[in-house]
Amino acid sequence: MKINQMEVGDVISGIAGPLGLPSQLHPYENGETVVFTAGGVGLPPVYPIMREHLRRGNHVTLISGFRTRDLMFWAEPDQRIGLLQAEFPELLDVIYTTNDGSFGIDGFVTGPLEEMLKNMKAGTGRTVGEVVTIGPPLMMRAVSDLTKPYGVKTVASLNSIMVDATGMCGACMVPVTIDGKMVRKHACIDGPELDAHLIDWDKFLPRFLQFRKQEDENKSRHGFG
Ligand code: FES
Known part of the structure; x- marks a missing residue:
């Protein structure tokens, strides 16, 4: 409203933002797959990153998890994921999981991911180039813990913890360990995507219980209730 009230010749003295860093996209030319684990409403923020990988010719595996079939979205052939599959049939594999087994694989996104990692190690499956995880914090932690022993680069996107996204409120501070030292990163300035293996999840997770009462x-x- 304020901007609309401005007259020709008025000036905006400063704009804070946009902050943050763009997604890092690497070409994978040897058939490695980029795995996206999306939990529930983590699917929309995953979508544009995934699409960009596909446009660059990278193979992508989407593991999309929901609590139950009724909460699923974008899965029909004329909806976003279905359309993307039609556009990139050779490059995009989609796996669905539901916690109650009402659709796809029964369980969490970590189930199929673990299988892929084991197959990779056994030399019977695609190499996992990297994993991008977006969704509930406990899910992202579980994915991070799973990929760490395999040494697979894993990125967690922490967009959901941002409040003002200007670097001022401090709500988005994330404890990370770099060279053995704990430092704090702003999700809105240094992220939203951070190396999941550097995040100190034990210190990070309790914040989500802060307003439980x-x-x-x-x-x-x-x-x-
Ligand atoms: S969201 Fe407020 S400082 Fe980052």
């Missing part, structure tokens, strides 16, 4: 109170007030 208020959340529980609100739930019961609205009849969901």
Whole structure:
């Protein structure tokens, strides 16, 4: 509204942003696959990164997890993932998981990922070039813990913890360990994508319980307790 009220000749004295770093996209020319593990609404932020890899000719495996079939979206042939499969039939593999087994593989996204990693190690499956994980923090941690012993580069996108995205509120601080030292990174300046193996998940995860009391109170007030 303020911008619309401006007259010709008025000036904006400064703009903070956009901050953050773009996704790092590497070419994988030896058939390696870039695995995306998307948990629930982690799928939309995964989508443009995945599409860009495909456009560059990289093979992509999407492991898309939902709690149950009713919460799934974009899976029909005329919807985003279906259309992407039609556009890149040779390059895109899609695996669905549901926690209750109502669609696709029964369980979490880590199930098929673990199988891929084991097959890679046994020399019977595609090499996993890197893993990008976006979704609930516990899922991202589980993915990170899984890939670490295999030495597979893993990126966690922490867009969901940002509040003002200007580097000022401090809400998006992430503890990471670099050269044995703990430092804090801003998801909105240094991220949103960070090396998942550097994140100190033990220190990072408790923040998500910070407002549990208020959340529980609100739930019961609205009849969901
Ligand atoms: S979101 Fe506020 S400092 Fe990053």
